[in-house]
Amino acid sequence: MSTAKGKAGQKKQGQKHKNSFAFVPNKFSPVAMKIAATPIQGVCQRCKDIIEWKQRMGKYKPLTQPKTCLSCQQKRIYCAYHVLCQPCSTEKQKCAKCHEGDIAVHMDKKKEEIVKEEQELEYKISLLNERQKRSYRRKIERGDDDGANKILGNASAEYSDDDFFDDEPENEDDDVEE
Numbered sequence: 502m503s504t505a506k507g508k509a510g511q512k513k514q515g516q517k518h519k520n521s522f523a524f525v526p527n528k529f530s531p532v533a534m535k536i537a538a539t540p541i542q543g544v545c546q547r548c549k550d551i552i553e554w555k556q557r558m559g560k561y562k563p564l565t566q567p568k569t570c571l572s573c574q575q576k577r578i579y580c581a582y583h584v585l586c587q588p589c590s591t592e593k594q595k596c597a598k599c600h601e602g603d604i605a606v607h608m609d610k611k612k613e614e615i616v617k618e619e620q621e622l623e624y625k626i627s628l629l630n631e632r633q634k635r636s637y638r639r640k641i642e643r644g645d646d647d648g649a650n651k652i653l654g655n656a657s658a659e660y661s662d663d664d665f666f667d668d669e670p671e672n673e674d675d676d677v678e679e
């Protein structure tokens with residue numbers, strides 16, 4: 502219910518929480534969390550060990566936004582520490598992290614599906630305007646996945662359904678709409 506505010510990571514000076522957040526969709530994306538939670542795949546044994554070590558040591562940092570693929574230059578890497586996107590890595594049969602080693606554990610269908618889901622999500626979000634993105638983000642933060650999905654659906658279908666989007670600046674009084 503309450504959005505996790507304050508505490509860890511809030512000690513940056515000079516950046517108070519105004520309305521100036523950079524929009525980082527994946528940070529709150531349930532799909533991204535799913536990707537992070539699945540086992541390390543699509544990399545060589547050495548890289549797998551390295552990433553697993555990071556996980557064990559609590560140093561593993563999931564991506565907060567898609568990274569650009571070294572090969573195709575598209576922003577569609579969703580797995581932390583990878584430098585090749587899933588399609589490129591599969592095509593070259595090379596480790597997605599060091600892009601040299603042979604892939605030790607191939608990405609299974611399930612994970613591939615999830616990554617694809619995330620790629621589609623990312624694309625849909627890119628269709629939103631700033632206001633819609635804010636609205637989307639707010640819903641994700643509230644855990645209102647349905648509402649968030651509706652915004653995405655709306656963006657591609659009807660672009661200007663204005664009264665669907667709540668546009669007030671951050672009101673915390675959680676009034677339930679619908």
Ligand SMILES: [Zn+2]
Pocket residue numbers: 570571572573574575585586587588589590
């Ligand atoms: Zn690529």
Ligand SMILES: [Zn+2]
Pocket residue numbers: 544545546547548549596597598599600601602
């Ligand atoms: Zn590797």
